[in-house]
Amino acid sequence: MARTPLQRPRGTQDILPADQPYWRLMQQAAERLAVRYGYRKIDTPIFEATELFSRSAGDASDIVLKEMYTFTDRGERSLTLRPEGTAPIVRAYFEGGLTEEPQPVRLFYIGPYFRYGRPQAGRFRQLHQLGVEVIGDDDPGLDVEAIQLAWSWFKELGLSGIGLQVNSIGDEVCRPAYRELLRDYYRPLLPQLCADDQVRFERNPLRMLDCNVPADQRFKADAPRIVDHLDAACAAAFEAVKAGLRGLDIPFALNPTLVRGLDYYTRTVFEGWHESLGGAQNALVGGGRYDGLAAELGFRSTPGMGFAIGLDRTAVILKQERPGESDGLDVYAVTVSAEDRGQVIELASTLRGHGFGVIVDAGEARLDAKLRKADRRGARLALIVGPEERAHGQAILRDMRDKEQVSVGYGELPAAVGKRLDGRV
């Protein structure tokens, strides 16, 4: 049981400074779009009563069966680190009285989630998601809106190569009959199927449709498709979703075998992938409608629609498609001799007072070494003060991009810096 001391727990990650610009981009894109679409932010606790998840996701779902971080606190309560966001949001919707606001209520959230599984590239025990929920209306137009929002977010980040797939899995009215139809189809094939499918046959036959075992693929083509067995209401809703997406020029593919792992989904389900993500960890976004969830949790029956985007995986793609994003330091201020220190510190302080980002380097190193650091650190401007400059009450402002530099009096410095920085003041 020897344990390597002091390393991060399995399946977690440090988001180091070099990666933070990408996380900032993702968060800022989310907040810009939220405003544009009228979604308001909500935060819920990192842990919840275990029952919230076991009742919503379904006792037989993998999340409940083997992926939850569950613990008992000192008051003997069973609590669980949230494995997903929808159930807590729905809980908060009722508990926080959002039922009394104009419906539907549009919400978004961003934060960490926890699932106990074997880690892999792009799959963590502490993962990060951006999610959106629209609660209180079953209008298919909201399904379209949510999917458009997810699509827009990727576009906002400048990402392409996302493939969207859409399906409808019916509701509690028409799905039971289809489920039996599927069982009838697979029953004679059962002996030939993989062990997992044997279990799924009893537990959740729909999941047999997205089995990845190569040998089982040949049976899928002839399996009955749920889109052919929707009742009138579900079929009409699905048509409306498809028409809405086409009207907005959002490209998508129909995937009749797309089902979702959580029991609470009804009607519209969708997922998005990115071509460049390797292996099985290429799902970037997933979501759907969950008209039965509120009732399942014991609240008044209320429809809802939402999705979650995986930020960890999106960050990987962002990095490879937009390398070199930096923190955008404004000014790297250096001394030439030891006597310049006081003046440089004062000038830096003044600039900070005007809102500029400034690093002071008053070290002993040579000037070229300091400028090298300014460059590596990604500073836009270098501020140089030596004995000569001080004698004239001036400082040198050097633009690190085009190497142009000017001498400016101390009093003119903030304006000169602002002018160089695209007119900022």
Add this chain to the structure above:
RNA sequence: GUGGCUUUAGCUCAGCUGGUUAGAGCAUCAGAUUGUGGAUCUGAGGGUCGAGGGUUCAAAUCCCUCAAGCCACCCCA
């Protein structure tokens, strides 16, 4: 959770069939007749060779256990 592969400096990797003070490139820091960057050259710092145990005169190198990472499955973000 199941199966497999991997683990040497911050990063990417050498290190042959076990043999003296463990190497390279990049990165970091410093210097190149001492006030101007991204190049070049020189030098320096940095490793309990994932951890623990075993075999041996001797282990980064062989054996066992554990841990972590990766790949497939499971599942999904």
